[in-house]
Amino acid sequence: MYNYSANLWLRISLLSLLIVSCLGALMRYKIGFEFPYLDQKYLQHAHSHFAFSGWVSQTLMVLMVKLLQPSLSVSKLKRYQGILLLNIIASFGMLLAFAIQGYALFSISFSTLSIIVSFVFALFYVKDAAIFLSVDSKRWLNAALLFNILSSLGTFALVIMMVTKNIPQHAYLASLYWFLHFQYNGWFFFASMGLFFNYIGSIMPSIEKPSSIFWLFAVSCIPAYGLSTLWLEIPIWIYVIIVAAAIAQFVAWINLLWVLKKGSLFKSEKIDNLSKFLFLFVAIALSIKLSLQLGSTIPAISKLAFGFRPIVMAYLHLILLAVTSVFLIAYAYTTNLIRVNKLTIIGILGFIIGVFINELVLAVQGIASFSYTVVPYVNEILFGVAIFMMWGLLLLNISQFLKHKNHF
Numbered sequence: 001m002y003n004y005s006a007n008l009w010l011r012i013s014l015l016s017l018l019i020v021s022c023l024g025a026l027m028r029y030k031i032g033f034e035f036p037y038l039d040q041k042y043l044q045h046a047h048s049h050f051a052f053s054g055w056v057s058q059t060l061m062v063l064m065v066k067l068l069q070p071s072l073s074v075s076k077l078k079r080y081q082g083i084l085l086l087n088i089i090a091s092f093g094m095l096l097a098f099a100i101q102g103y104a105l106f107s108i109s110f111s112t113l114s115i116i117v118s119f120v121f122a123l124f125y126v127k128d129a130a131i132f133l134s135v136d137s138k139r140w141l142n143a144a145l146l147f148n149i150l151s152s153l154g155t156f157a158l159v160i161m162m163v164t165k166n167i168p169q170h171a172y173l174a175s176l177y178w179f180l181h182f183q184y185n186g187w188f189f190f191a192s193m194g195l196f197f198n199y200i201g202s203i204m205p206s207i208e209k210p211s212s213i214f215w216l217f218a219v220s221c222i223p224a225y226g227l228s229t230l231w232l233e234i235p236i237w238i239y240v241i242i243v244a245a246a247i248a249q250f251v252a253w254i255n256l257l258w259v260l261k262k263g264s265l266f267k268s269e270k271i272d273n274l275s276k277f278l279f280l281f282v283a284i285a286l287s288i289k290l291s292l293q294l295g296s297t298i299p300a301i302s303k304l305a306f307g308f309r310p311i312v313m314a315y316l317h318l319i320l321l322a323v324t325s326v327f328l329i330a331y332a333y334t335t336n337l338i339r340v341n342k343l344t345i346i347g348i349l350g351f352i353i354g355v356f357i358n359e360l361v362l363a364v365q366g367i368a369s370f371s372y373t374v375v376p377y378v379n380e381i382l383f384g385v386a387i388f389m390m391w392g393l394l395l396l397n398i399s400q401f402l403k404h405k406n407h408f
Helices: 006-032 040-071 074-101 105-132 134-162 168-204 210-220 222-230 238-262 273-295 299-308 308-336 342-370 380-401
Strands: none
Touching: 006 040, 006 074, 006 308, 006 380, 040 074, 040 105, 040 134, 040 168, 040 308, 105 134, 134 168, 134 210, 134 273, 168 210, 168 222, 210 222, 210 238, 222 238, 238 273, 273 308, 273 342, 308 342, 308 380, 342 380
């Protein structure tokens, strides 16, 4: 039988996450110290595009294909391998092109290739999932693919503005937040939920999985985009819909937590202690995210949040690192898709400690900025935290070349 090695693909993904971390540390160094080489804005574009495509999207696709692997023919598995290879080529192309030239011919070409690859993946995956996956996970994954396609509209708008050099501030921000919203709250979130529901269904088949949770999140996802544009002058009736979307997502999340508690998921002996800790960490981070999202519907809070960069950075990193990245690592660890040994544990815990401290420092910096108070040595501290996260990920990558041991 043709060998689709999710383990090998995940090694590549972990290397990509390490590269994302290195870029983050380099940008933090440039902020706190003198480093005249490489343009900071170019690095930022390389960092974000590679994080989204080379790390999160690539990993989600690898894990989604893994769900189908037992049922797919050799030709279909080879097709998915080709798609994954094209995506990682496009991702590394964006990494280099954006870092060297910013928005220009090569970076836009690789970005376009990445979008085309995501469309092709969605087309094939929806067809195969309809045959081989359960309803519970299939609907989450199909919605994720739809939102991923929707997010590309923001990318196309940004590219047009960059190429024409006509960049109205409101149009630029609206397009950027469109892309971010449907990536973070659409593609990343729904795909992760699809993977999670498939996992808990395999170890606890009797656990309740109400369809109402999915529909509350799915129906509210599009109007929830408005939470990112509250700085615009919008009619009161649209504002009411936006608030209703935030409430719906919060209610859906509370319902899901109740279902997991009632099903005694975190008491199950089929899940080891580190897995329980990792999933609990993600659950707390997501609870904070949805609470902040709900709070942002209050106009005074919304103006404060969008007015200070540290708050925006803390929120975005909360979703990308504390929720999405930790979930992907937790899922790969729990399902035995990465090698587990002492160095694996140290690397994962080091990364999570770094994520926690990073969020804490950004939160303190953001709160202090309300009163225009400067936190002493904050840039140096954030650089140190970035190095710490990079160290954890380096150990995690090295651990994948050591002997495998049972979970601790």
